[in-house]
Amino acid sequence: MSEHHAEQAEERDTESAVRHRTRRMSGRDPHESGRASTPLELLFDLTFVVAFGTAANELAHALSADHIGSGIAAFAFATFGITWAWINFTWFASAYDTDDWIYRVTTMVQMVGVLIFALGIKPMFESVTKHGETLDNDVIVWGYVVMRVAMIFQWLRAGRHDPDRRQACRTYVVSIAIAQVLWCILALVDLPVGTTFALIIVPFLVEIGGPALAERARGGTPWHAHHIAERYGLMVIITLGEGMIGTMAAINALAQDGLDWEIGLFTFAGTALTFGIWWCYFSIPTGEILHARRERSFGFGYGAIGLFGAIVAIGAGLHVGAYYLDHHSKLGLTATVLTVVVPVALFIAVFYAGYSLLSRSFDAFHVVLLAVTVVVLVVPVLMARSEVDLSWCLLVLALAPWVTVVGYETVGYRHNVAVLESLTD
Template identity: 55%
Template sequence: MNTTPASSEILHHHVRRMAGRDPHEAHRVATPLELLFDLTFVTAFSFASSQLAHALAEGHYTAALLGFAFASFAICWAWINFSWFSSAYDTDDWIFRLVTMVQMIGVLVLAIGLPRMFASIEHGEHLDNSVMVFGYVIMRLAMIFQWLRAARQDPARRGICLTYVTAIAIAQIGWVVQILFDFPVGTSIVLAIILLLIELAGPVIAERRHGGTPWHAHHMAERYSLFAIIALGEGVVGTLASLSAVVEEQGWSLDAALICIAGTGLTFGMWWVYYMLPSAPVLHAHRNRAFVWGYGQMLIVAAIVATGAGLHVAAYFIEHKAHIGPLATLLATAIPVAVFLAAVYALYTYLVRRFDPFHIWLLLATAAVVVLAIFAAIAGVDMAVCLVILMLAPAVTVVGYELLGHRHQAQALAGDAHPTTP
């Protein structure tokens, strides 16, 4: 059977010019390579979640929060660096594929370094992120190569691409300097914060030049939603850990059923709430809102992963391996759930640029559910029951949106449909 030149073109992966994708390309979806790349972050989130759960169960709250905050940023930032570039310049030729493979190796090295980083903070000696930085060096060399290739083959955006190269190189040199000198933990954290600000500022400076890179709004909305689903996988893992603990301790019982319902329902509810964000249509009309949206997603994803870790802490508690009480155990899940819901509402309000008074009632009802779960834990109610109560927190938003909120969103989008200059 004969093939046309057009169909033959997409069957091979010969070198193609990296001139930038069409930001208005129809039917743009995540590629198989992007999905494969995302799989490396399953491991990274798993390491971060397990380290957080262990530290919380031991009562080492400061080490848990600092370590998880640092790990979450490192993981999310690695994904963000690749994903936005891919949205703008994915050629899917053999060069792009092989360089992406190198970046995947870097992600795995980053993941391996997470336990050592958590341990260094817990012991209070110095911040040992040397393995993580090595993983970033691997990713960054590949990323700089990609941006230099784009700068050479897309002359109209050469300045933008070179700005990215400069920002990435400066930040990476800073991280390497940090591991070459044995700074105390406090000094290392301050230096890390400075470097994080440089990391965040780089894309802002670059994208404000000449209209920015040609990323695709609907494609990026889908990419972030898939990233959130990977994070939600930790909720499934945490549910399985808690369920296994109950079955091991009590056999198949009512508590086992309640744990299964609570963990799965909580994960499912957070998934449902996340997809209420009108990301794609708003970003398509208002590309200048991408930075707050994209950076804000890091908090949402981190909260999702932390929720899974909280369910794992509940497993430690049920197995009598935790050194914390029932209230702290419940808060390990309740706090990230509350952060997730608050971040989603805040990001929704930012996207549509309109505060919906109906949200006040939903937030109050959600807060009431969380408080009820906390009081139940204080009163000594079984942990499985406390988690079932907490499961209703995202359900409040789901029910409210399905009954009335969707109409409010439609009205908000209709009134915010005029595009702005990027």
């Protein structure tokens, strides 16, 4: 290349760094050094703060009104839609983020879809928890379809610009399109709530089956392992925010008559529980494992639906505790404690199962940690049955994730070392 042409190329590179002109979606380098979340991705995540916050708030209302089964069903439905939309965008962005003006505008459309989705969560909950004849999921579906149609456009563009991976991109397009048609039919046809929830299985299977087919049988996409690990970690932090919100709600209820020791106890319990969950999650070397074993991405990626849901539900449970303390709950003390114990138990179960699937390993020490954790989960329930104050029950419950933290920092880290060493074999 001549010196003149080299200068022109350098000028084009400089321009592309400061001007968001149209670029080809030829695929990012999956081994790109220093790959990190972009400001646009972080802005995109803020809409999910709203969506998760709305779902947690509605779950707390439902549980405190003693609509337990229906509240959980509505929360599961909402959580799947929220999480799945985020997962799809995240993996696409990891593979094809061009950060040009078309990509940015399309992402903005998806953000609008998330907010529309969030607007539909309350009426959907009410139709389920108040035993309506039909599921009021219209607004949720329209918001979801806005998000997913925008993704169809993104995948079509990627398929046009990246011929080597066109089959994979088309598979995404077809599966998303079919699923959206099915979602729209379910929204337009007024069926009993139970029937609608049963039929939801069909578009659900189409949604999760598309990526599996595209990545495993159609060539896959160039997603970046460390970038994906960071993005999931950031979403864990966002969902943990619901725990802090629930803690603050309880503090506000307690502080009506001034500050006292009970407020301090509840504050410490809620914060310790949230912090312990954070420590647990970030003890796993996710990026390193995915980088070396890309085929393990599905268990990790799909498992996050249950993980995120459990963490958000913990925050909702703490919010139920606030309603109990403020005498605005139909639940008794034991049931109130269980609204936090159950999602904590679910988090622990998904966390350990996810680690075993991701690392393809088994550590007998984990059985010991799980056994001790089960004891810690049972004790607060027994305390509540003995009419011990809620704050003390939650303080003991807050020890549950710390069993894993202490076990990892003293002994369990050795297993992680062995897992990382095995990746180079």
